[in-house]
Amino acid sequence: MDPKHGYLTHLECADCATAYDATVEQHRCTCGGILLARYDLAAVAAAVTPALLAARPWSAGLWRYAELLPMADPADRVTLGEGATPLLPLPWLGAELGLDVWLKDEGLNPTGTFKARGAAVGVARARLLGAGTLALPTAGNAGAAWAAYGARAGVPVVVAMPRDAPPLTQHEVRLYGARLHLVDGLISDAGAWVAEGVQREGWYDASTFKEPYRLEGKKTLGLEIAEQLGWTAPDWILYPTGGGVGLVGLWKAFNELRALGWLAPDRPLPRLVAVQAAGCAPVVRGWEAGATATEFWQGAATVAAGLRVPGPLAGGLMLRILRETGGTALAVDDPTLRRALGELARHGLWLCPEGAALLPALRRLRASGRLAAGARVVLLNTGAGLVYPEVEPLA
């Protein structure tokens, strides 16, 4: 184990498998592919077991999985208490559909969304590699999270977002002391502005999938779900898909757990389902067309701000993951999603609109016969309703 980088050995392109040195700043493969952090999993398996993990204090949150994260020294961590979120059984929904259903509630994170996981590890790793100013475009939530973790770490952050991104998130970015740049357009336009600053100012490009470590933080979602289910995989995980870091993270987590021998070997990986908004569904369109890449979605519009990602960089990788795991993709329109928001709240769960979309998606999958009776299903709610007070439920 390296005293600085832990069990991390190198970075590997998800497309062409080219290896990169992980001890210096890296962003993407020369082929344009996404870089995945690779670990010495044999050494990890020799160093830690589920039983040892179980004895670690809960208070460490996602850092309990230290050996599967890209740093060794606890002093290099940046934490606001992210991770260790609940997996809530939903017996009312299970009874309705003849399934075992859980909600992984990521609203109980710093800044109210699962973006905290990616920001914690991403900011920590950028600081460790000596990055100066971190810059990223965002549809909303990631900006608040990176601004908060940058402030906690003492690293300056620049956030670009659409002028019509949730006003609360804009407020948060300013509050945390980050520089906020608003663009007339979508996250893709904000991305272009960041790319320019990266060139001109030498900012560290912290855009989705343009640095390899946000994914490592998000990956802990899968590690936690497996641990919470007694080191088994659920049959299905439904994931509200914008940029897709969580989807790729879940896939990476379950693959690493299988390689470690921590999962029952006779069970398949969970089938992953990409749920999108009907007003911005490039992954669903690509899936239905049997394509290997997604096409830019024109005129993206949905109240679920986190799903308004018209051209996700990981589009092709996501389609591959859906195929590989035997999953699927489907879209939910805004009125349906807003009705689900109200229905879930009447069961005590005020989810973000992205998370609310999973309820009608699950019902449709069950009605179509894709999900067998008794299947074990996890709905991944990416944030708290509190983050989107302006999205009104429909009756």
Add this chain to the structure above:
Amino acid sequence: MDPKHGYLTHLECADCATAYDATVEQHRCTCGGILLARYDLAAVAAAVTPALLAARPWSAGLWRYAELLPMADPADRVTLGEGATPLLPLPWLGAELGLDVWLKDEGLNPTGTFKARGAAVGVARARLLGAGTLALPTAGNAGAAWAAYGARAGVPVVVAMPRDAPPLTQHEVRLYGARLHLVDGLISDAGAWVAEGVQREGWYDASTFKEPYRLEGKKTLGLEIAEQLGWTAPDWILYPTGGGVGLVGLWKAFNELRALGWLAPDRPLPRLVAVQAAGCAPVVRGWEAGATATEFWQGAATVAAGLRVPGPLAGGLMLRILRETGGTALAVDDPTLRRALGELARHGLWLCPEGAALLPALRRLRASGRLAAGARVVLLNTGAGLVYPEVEPLA
């Protein structure tokens, strides 16, 4: 251990020590005093140890402390994933003041505040005792929490709050399907309306300290802090004080832990500090006057909605606890509190205004010489800034 009520033996009046049957609905002592839940602590100590506790899954949140909670059957629990919140070291503040400072961040709870703890146990216990409709007045946050937990438990909830309580909280109460009643006045006026309904409609009175179990949920705050500090007590805990359930809960927790023999016996209980808003400071006024009861605060006004409690029922008990633990009470004005809100955010911590008041309070205590160098201090942040987006920080 009783299969229904666990190690709970009876209820005891905090003022006159009269005992009450805990197996039926109880509210207050005939003398007007607050009822405290009492346990067979010798049997608890024989049944569980800190080492056994450490092996329990983190995912159970505050229910990890099952033997110190008033129910035995996990099926009787009501949970949205409350508790198990982080205790964040604040090295920048510790360095400034020559102290060891931690922030217990209760914003990472369902509904974004520590009220979730009280509501989880309070609602669960009310349901177990066969309560019908639960009713409570609130300055804001407790209403959202009880509405959410009532919805989760399938128990109807009526919430009364000042018309000028935070709009977001009003929205939440409606969203969760509870009945919302707005009064032109303060929490005390809302309380009068609830009391009438309790008489007329037979509602279960879930008002602060008018049922004994909300306190049991809040008590887990102290249990967690002790566990997170390796089963030691901090020297000081600063607590933003409205109704005072958390303050009484901390005191009760540390007393129970000492009785269990889980704390180092040679250390005193933590000194508890009640921090209030200058615009509503009945506990501070009572403390400074050396009184044994608080007087109703006329014209209560502060941006920290949770501190706008002009006549806390536990006023006398709080003053006794401050004396007993060698603590103190002090008030912070709104501009100072709002400046602290901004300063904390620039360190990555967007607290609720109540929590932000603790920063200037700590500085004043340190400057006054009350806190010795090297003291171990916990600041108890009661909720997330997200819950109060309308409170602007001052530069």
